[in-house]
Amino acid sequence: MDPKTFYDVVIVGGGPAGLTAGLYLARARYRVVIVEQDHFGGQVTITHQVVNYPGVAQASGAELTETMRRQAQSFGAEFLLAQVTGLDLTGDVKTVRTTRGALSCFGVLWATGAHPRKVGFAGEAAFQGRGVAYCATCDGEFFTGKDVFVVGGGFAAAEEAVFLTKYARHVTILIRGADFSCAPSVAQAARAHERITVLPHTQVEGVEGDDALRLLRYRNTQTGQVTEYRPPAGETFGLFVFAGYEPATELLQGVADLDDQGYVLTDRGQRTSADGLYAAGDVCQKPLRQVVTAVGDGALAATELEKYAAAAQARTGLRPTPPEVLPPAPAEGAPPAEPGDALFPPEMLAQLQTVFRRMTGSLVLELTLDGTPLSRELEAYMQALCQLTDQLTFTTTGQDPEPPCVRVCRPDGSWTGLAFHGVPGGHEFTAFVLGLYNAAGPGQALDGATEQAIQALRAPVDLQILVSLSCTMCPDLVTAAQRLAAASGQVTAQAYDLNHFPALRDRYQVMSVPCLVVNHGQQVVFGKKSLPQLLDLLAP
Structure with a gap:
């Protein structure tokens, strides 16, 4: 057993x-790692306004x-971006x-949560990324x-319909039941919007x-x-589907008791x-x-796991290395920050x-710039990153035909x-850093x-991954491809970053991200993919 990976x-x-x-x-001094395959924060990160969380008047998801992630990290919790592929729960x-x-x-x-449920209407799978x-x-x-059009009558459907009016000419909500199933205040915001139409008793038949x-094609279930x-x-x-969620419990089949819908059964x-x-x-x-x-579930489970881990330590005599608490933020009047601190907060540093400590080789970040503000942003970003370690240097060149670019x-x-x-910020920054780790x-x-x-x-394979920095699903595919x-x-x-390369969006008719273009259009597929799924797609 490797002590480095023992928790x-x-x-x-x-x-x-x-x-x-x-x-x-972590605050109780137990070594813990949080493994996440997509993005830290979960489904709530796509919620634009949270107003019913006690103590927080208003914030985005x-x-x-x-804030939760930073708190956990400050007490020494570790984080790993990876997909869990199996469990062995035998023994201590x-x-x-x-x-x-x-x-x-x-x-x-x-604590894998749930993922969006597909409805199953004709054409749903075929047009994912092409309008669905x-x-x-x-x-x-x-x-x-x-x-x-928005399919669904719950909280997500009502809230996202209002959000979509920022872009759409008009939004029509198709509700299978008689009315919204979410809180009246959320439903009213959708009903009252001048560019939203609500159609109850309506079911999508196909696209x-x-x-x-x-x-x-949709049908009124009362009149036919x-x-x-x-x-x-x-x-x-566009047709946006918000028809509820299904639990991510595939790996627990046969391992733990689940209900008929696949949700985990637990005691108090x-x-x-x-x-x-x-x-x-x-x-x-x-x-x-x-x-x-x-949050309540997580706190209760943690306190129960503290007891469980303490008993296991006593039985086995094994004790994982306690977590390393991060130093507090520098006080006012402290010495000047290290290079790169302006762009990277302490927890990210x-x-x-x-x-960087785990990298075994050096890399050169080769920039192709074209004098635009975006190029200047990319140059400043990469320069700040290189100032953090001797293992990275950067240079500029004019070789790439699609600037701004970092190779x-x-x-x-x-x-x-x-x-x-583009500039690998937002959700793509973690994927970019993982790419450096994999390359070095x-x-x-x-x-x-x-x-x-x-x-x-x-045979040679060229992969173009078309992303948006606001997309929470894109980094999974980018990481796998890299x-x-x-x-x-x-x-x-x-x-x-498709925001800066509209010609690619038009060429491949991209209406959803992530989009994977294989060998310049030989295959065009949509949605996040793990490395095994990507290899299945590319298998000769």
Whole structure:
């Protein structure tokens, strides 16, 4: 057992429940790591306004959960961006297998939440990314000036419909039931909006089109009347699905007791039927799924896991290394900050230094600039990053035809296959840093089957990943593509911020991100993908 990957508790899921549990456990001096495959903060990060969280008058979901993450990190909680692939709960020391290697622990907290549910109407899968979407924050801007339909009658449907009016010409909400099922105040905001129409007792039958949506067919379930909507000539439209969520419990099938809908069954202490496995948040069977209940679940599960881990330490004589508490922020009048501090806050600097210490080689960030404000922003960003470590240097060149661009190169000038067009900020910053770690070594761990699949790629593969910095699903695909490029000389992975490259959006008719373009249009697919899923897609 490697002491570097031995924890008291492994938390699977980085939403409010997982972040709260991490805070409580780390503050109690237990070593804990929070493993998240998409983005820390969970589904609430796409909520634009949280007004019912006690003690916080108003904040976005992203702001609220970022504060939670910083609190947990300040007490020494660790964070790992990876996908959990399996569990072994036998014995005192459990194993959590991830795409970045195995983790050992005494207890596991399952806080994976739930993901958007698909309705299953005709054409839903075929037109995902071509007009059918599931995230207004990620994809709303693609429908500027167009008509948009929203499927669903819950909180997400009502709130996201109002958000979509920032872009859409008009929004129509299609509710299968008689009325909204969310709080009256949220529903009223949608009903009262001058550019929103609400149609109750309405069910989508299907969508049709060519490279984009051209027809929507929906039926009134009371009268049976079928309506066909076609956009004005030469236009398309959007259909956003907010039909509830389903729990992320696939890996718990046969491991712990679940209800008929797949939610985890727990006792009053958040214990599941499996020894050492606890659950918290929206993944659990419960009457109310809100941030405040997820936080309560996480706190309760953490205090129970403290007792469980303490008993396991006493039985085995094993004690993971206690967490390292971050130093407090410098007081007023403290010495000047180190280079790069203006762009990177203290907790981010701590994470970056951890990555840099683990890198075994050096890299050169080769910038292609064109004199625009975006290029100046990219240059300042990369210069600040290079000031943090001797393992990174940067240079400028005029070679890339699509500036501004940063290409990750080796000291001898050869290209690693990784590049970002635009400025890798927002949700893409973590993916960019992981790309550096993968390119400089040792990189994210790969299992034997994945290594064999990578070696089986014999022909050159060019991957263009089209993203938005506000998208919470894009980093998963970017990270997988960059890991593949770092491991195989046959693969290149270039990410593009579509806000600055509209020609790519038009060329491939992109109406949802992330979008993966393989070999300049040979394949165009949408949605997040793990490394195994990407390899399946590219398999010869």
